[in-house]
Amino acid sequence: MKFGIIVFPGSNCDIDCYHVLKEVLNQETEYVWHDTEDIEDFDCIVLPGGFSYGDYLRCGAVAQFSKVMDSIKVHAAKGKPVIGICNGFQILTEAGLLPGALVRNANLKFICDIAALKIENTETPVTNCYEAGEIIHIPIAHGEGNYVVDEDTLEDMKAHGQILFTYVNNPNGSIVDIAGVCNKEKNIIGLMPHPERASEALLGNTDGLKFFQSIIHHLEEGFSNGK
Amino acid sequence: MKAKVYVTLKKSIADPQGTAIKGALHKSGYNNVEDVRIGKLIELDLGEITKEAAEEQLKVMCEKLLANTVIESYQYEII
Amino acid sequence: MKAKVYVTLKKSIADPQGTAIKGALHKSGYNNVEDVRIGKLIELDLGEITKEAAEEQLKVMCEKLLANTVIESYQYEII
Amino acid sequence: MENNYKAVGLTQKEYEKIVAVMGREPNELELNMYGVMWSEHCSYKHSRALFKHFPTSGEKVLQGPGENAGIVDIGDNLAVAMKIESHNHPSAIEPYQGAATGVGGIIRDIFAMGARPVALLNSLRFGDLENSDRVKFLLDGVVEGIAGYGNCMGIPTVGGEVYFNKSYNGNPLVNAMCVGIIEHDKIHRGNASGVGNSIMYVGAPTGRDGIGGASFASVELTEESEEKRSAVQVGDPFMEKLLLEACLELLQIGCVVGIQDLGAAGLASACCETATRGEGGMEVDVAKVPRRETGMLPVEVMISESQERMLLIVEKGREEEVNKVVEKWGLHSVIIGKVTDDGFLRILEGDQVVGEMPAESLDSSGAPKYYSDYEKPAYIEEVQNFTSGDIEEPKNYKEVLTKLLTSPNIASKEWIYRQYDHMVRTNTVVKPGSDAAVIRVKGTEKGIALTTDCNSRLCYLDPREGSKIAVTEAARNIICSGAKPLAITDGLNFGSPEKPDRFWQFRECVLGISEAARELDTPVISGNVSFYNETDQDAIYPTPIIGMVGVLDDVEKAMTMEFKNEGDVIVLLGHTKDEIGGSEYISRIHDLEKGRIPAINFGLEKKLHSLILEANEKNLLQSAHDLSEGGLGIGVAESCISGKLGAKININTDLRKDVYLFSESQSRFLITVKEKDLKDLKEMLQLREVPYQRIGRVEGQDLEITINEASVICEAVEELEAAWRGALQCIME
Numbered sequence A: 001m002k003f004g005i006i007v008f009p010g011s012n013c014d015i016d017c018y019h020v021l022k023e024v025l026n027q028e029t030e031y032v033w034h035d036t037e038d039i040e041d042f043d044c045i046v047l048p049g050g051f052s053y054g055d056y057l058r059c060g061a062v063a064q065f066s067k068v069m070d071s072i073k074v075h076a077a078k079g080k081p082v083i084g085i086c087n088g089f090q091i092l093t094e095a096g097l098l099p100g101a102l103v104r105n106a107n108l109k110f111i112c113d114i115a116a117l118k119i120e121n122t123e124t125p126v127t128n129c130y131e132a133g134e135i136i137h138i139p140i141a142h143g144e145g146n147y148v149v150d151e152d153t154l155e156d157m158k159a160h161g162q163i164l165f166t167y168v169n170n171p172n173g174s175i176v177d178i179a180g181v182c183n184k185e186k187n188i189i190g191l192m193p194h195p196e197r198a199s200e201a202l203l204g205n206t207d208g209l210k211f212f213q214s215i216i217h218h219l220e221e222g223f224s225n226g227k
Numbered sequence B, C: 001m002k003a004k005v006y007v008t009l010k011k012s013i014a015d016p017q018g019t020a021i022k023g024a025l026h027k028s029g030y031n032n033v034e035d036v037r038i039g040k041l042i043e044l045d046l047g048e049i050t051k052e053a054a055e056e057q058l059k060v061m062c063e064k065l066l067a068n069t070v071i072e073s074y075q076y077e078i079i
Numbered sequence D: 001m002e003n004n005y006k007a008v009g010l011t012q013k014e015y016e017k018i019v020a021v022m023g024r025e026p027n028e029l030e031l032n033m034y035g036v037m038w039s040e041h042c043s044y045k046h047s048r049a050l051f052k053h054f055p056t057s058g059e060k061v062l063q064g065p066g067e068n069a070g071i072v073d074i075g076d077n078l079a080v081a082m083k084i085e086s087h088n089h090p091s092a093i094e095p096y097q098g099a100a101t102g103v104g105g106i107i108r109d110i111f112a113m114g115a116r117p118v119a120l121l122n123s124l125r126f127g128d129l130e131n132s133d134r135v136k137f138l139l140d141g142v143v144e145g146i147a148g149y150g151n152c153m154g155i156p157t158v159g160g161e162v163y164f165n166k167s168y169n170g171n172p173l174v175n176a177m178c179v180g181i182i183e184h185d186k187i188h189r190g191n192a193s194g195v196g197n198s199i200m201y202v203g204a205p206t207g208r209d210g211i212g213g214a215s216f217a218s219v220e221l222t223e224e225s226e227e228k229r230s231a232v233q234v235g236d237p238f239m240e241k242l243l244l245e246a247c248l249e250l251l252q253i254g255c256v257v258g259i260q261d262l263g264a265a266g267l268a269s270a271c272c273e274t275a276t277r278g279e280g281g282m283e284v285d286v287a288k289v290p291r292r293e294t295g296m297l298p299v300e301v302m303i304s305e306s307q308e309r310m311l312l313i314v315e316k317g318r319e320e321e322v323n324k325v326v327e328k329w330g331l332h333s334v335i336i337g338k339v340t341d342d343g344f345l346r347i348l349e350g351d352q353v354v355g356e357m358p359a360e361s362l363d364s365s366g367a368p369k370y371y372s373d374y375e376k377p378a379y380i381e382e383v384q385n386f387t388s389g390d391i392e393e394p395k396n397y398k399e400v401l402t403k404l405l406t407s408p409n410i411a412s413k414e415w416i417y418r419q420y421d422h423m424v425r426t427n428t429v430v431k432p433g434s435d436a437a438v439i440r441v442k443g444t445e446k447g448i449a450l451t452t453d454c455n456s457r458l459c460y461l462d463p464r465e466g467s468k469i470a471v472t473e474a475a476r477n478i479i480c481s482g483a484k485p486l487a488i489t490d491g492l493n494f495g496s497p498e499k500p501d502r503f504w505q506f507r508e509c510v511l512g513i514s515e516a517a518r519e520l521d522t523p524v525i526s527g528n529v530s531f532y533n534e535t536d537q538d539a540i541y542p543t544p545i546i547g548m549v550g551v552l553d554d555v556e557k558a559m560t561m562e563f564k565n566e567g568d569v570i571v572l573l574g575h576t577k578d579e580i581g582g583s584e585y586i587s588r589i590h591d592l593e594k595g596r597i598p599a600i601n602f603g604l605e606k607k608l609h610s611l612i613l614e615a616n617e618k619n620l621l622q623s624a625h626d627l628s629e630g631g632l633g634i635g636v637a638e639s640c641i642s643g644k645l646g647a648k649i650n651i652n653t654d655l656r657k658d659v660y661l662f663s664e665s666q667s668r669f670l671i672t673v674k675e676k677d678l679k680d681l682k683e684m685l686q687l688r689e690v691p692y693q694r695i696g697r698v699e700g701q702d703l704e705i706t707i708n709e710a711s712v713i714c715e716a717v718e719e720l721e722a723a724w725r726g727a728l729q730c731i732m733e
């Protein structure tokens, strides 16, 4: 399995994702500079958190034009997983790869805390190791994590099981407490919480580990099925 | 050619910042204020191009970058 | 009475956001763009008051709350 | 010309000194450069003479004061770079940008040494929060500014402190501290060495930022220029992030011989400092300096304080390598000059020399040094006239406890640190909310502990003893996390050094810090001085902020203050005495800021430190918390609240109940231990002759305090928590 972590100017959770995948889970992992075109090699692409291009204008607005984004679209079209965490999620919505948008937290403040999340759908590349309805605790750190989407799309998302994580105590005003979603095909995933920050006992909590283990499991399954 | 672009949140999207400012204005005694919405004003200097070219560029810039049309509307003005 | 308030950074104040957007536009091929500055557009519904009252209120609101006059300038328009 | 010296903030004597070193009258550019370089901020002319008292060296010190940051060894070829810096005046004018650019500046100091910044802290002081909208506005803006910058940089803000006192009504304090990690052999310094090497400029273009105010001679400036100058600098954390990554990458490839950030006094300061630390001279061409604005004068370019800029001294012939790395990060670098050895800082505009000064004469070695007069202020005697008998014992202790818990000085600071990303980089082992923060050092088993401390009320009542307390409190916080204190960076915030009573406070504090730092073996390796924090009416309380770092050899052994398990035994180490002078208790409850402050006994203090570290080493401790503001009463409540557990406390004492509960006697720790470990611990305590008292047990969901058989407080921890946690937010929203 080979993971590629995209580095945009201003990414800063790239090293955190790398650490978990490479050091904690022993996966083959590489950083991918934002102007890279060839990402054929990678089984899974991670768009990490941070402040790509300073998050100026809107979070993720400028990063969507990076060269690598075109390749990511191709990668995704093949059904390979693309995971956007925090700023990565914002980039995916800006790029139109995921529905909805992320706007300022309802309290207008940046929030760094640990959020309780409910697993809403276990049949996805990032949740298959969790139990349905399981409550996990994952750090959040964002100023614009308030998910908005129009009613029709929301209904459609519900119908297709596209809501993956919801907040138990909504911190930011997200519609129907949404913390993470996916596309209809379930291979493009975006979430505001940071599972990479909850993957080592030393940091107080390992609830995020199953997120990454799910991906590995999913990829291995896929390969053993000859896909 | 210079231009101004106005980006505003769509009506259906809540504007917590606007609401907060409305609250602050009420607290300062402006109880008449019924609504406040916060948008962006983007001033561009497009250099030496024709009005038509400017018009064309602005439309694409707005659609692709300056506004997120999922949540925002835009207007522009060439000056 | 409705009003629009335009808040912009003073000329002498650096606008990192504008500079970054200019960079993005250049990268997208709009090399003609010479300058981008980002400001705020604040739309207010002032309720049923006279134009004079609105005028008066806006001035104070801008000075005290809507603009940070240490680094920003403002303009308003009653519509 | 000679009349202009006043306009740049120089005295006639200073002007004469300039004429003497130059052998002629300075031109306008030169005069302005002397003006900013000899300002208090850059030259430390009033404080430098006292710094000789600080212990600054030691076995572990790799870099003492004098560079961009101090560096202390943590073993395994690794070291910690640290520095604190104030941004008080800018934050008073524009809190968001003032605080943000303060953070930006201190981060540059750290990576200018070649260190990777890994943590930020901030120490804040504001006026009377509960009664002033202006103070709320300042707090709100400052916190948002710190968050805005630090979060975007991806450097966790893991700790700090904030206090409110009316002495800061007109002068808020914003001190930011940054800590970096570096390998011993990768340390870089701001040296312009190697004659002929290139001076390169990287980062944001130069505008007229931060030029203005009294230190600028306006006489011969054009009106346009005048109007465009702005005292407010705007931070661009994105640019700084790129600059950080580009610089650290550049330092790896080895073509950079010296690196210096552009901070106060901009190019003027960076050029002359690197020149004097290197070959002695430098030539720069202002025409080559990238600009944001048109029509800038050479002098404006030289002293501009635009943010996010760095100066590199690059091996001749390797400039292209620099360009390549810098461009990868979307930045540009340009050659603006070269290293010389003639001892002059020469400013060119194209091929015309527009200024030429002996470099040494500009920087702090050449700047004047003053031995200011000092005099003990009259208030000192007066405020010490207080005994605990002067106040009445309260009737309702529950009320007192609640009122203390909701004091903005004691209440939870969560409203603040929730806005700071304190977890990014996945190293934060102990998050804000305990005594000291702990971050791990990836690739090793080590951790480093970080804190800032200063009780300025105590420093006001007795600057010498108060500043000793600041140092020991910092050390106690480090100890409570299980780490060994290593070194200090100090942020000295005072009123005008030209007033003998203020200067007395300053001097006393420097002496107090020096003594404590020597006693605790924590040398002062960097710091910052901010004077003139005063308005017409009043000066701030003397505020010598102590930033301290400590090391844990095994980060798994990091300790926190919260009670952990039902049934654990609570032990109080140290002596509790009638020492409520200067306490939060008499301030908050009795509205008095007076009294003799608690005394400190370094012998006992050191005994306690080594005992706690050893007991923790042997895994005997479940929690440790130092007692500071609010004394035992608040200390126990905090440990209950953070552990979500109750406690039964039972005390016998000759002291009055309120005195016992809220005395701020020094050298005390609250620890918990498992019943089964108690015997081992007692043995250690007795062997080392450490005073201790078993005061109770972790139990239930209520905090129950009984003194001399009488119940004093019995309250659900949940209630206490609600009061404590909600107080700041409630005031702010």
Ligand SMILES: Nc1ncnc2c1ncn2[C@@H]1O[C@H](COP(=O)(O)OP(=O)(O)O)[C@@H](O)[C@H]1O
Residues within 6 Å of the ligand: D121, D122, D123, D124, D157, D158, D159, D160, D161, D162, D409, D410, D413, D416, D417, D420, D431, D432, D433, D434, D435, D436, D437, D452, D453, D477, D628, D629
């Ligand atoms: N301005 C701040 N920024 C970040 N953390 C803060 C700030 N103020 C306080 N804290 C955190 O809140 C906790 C309590 O602070 P404080 O009461 O000053 O601790 P102590 O009395 O042990 O020095 C600490 O963990 C501290 O780091």
Ligand SMILES: [Mg+2]
Residues within 6 Å of the ligand: D434, D435, D436, D477, D625, D626, D627, D628
């Ligand atoms: Mg403490």
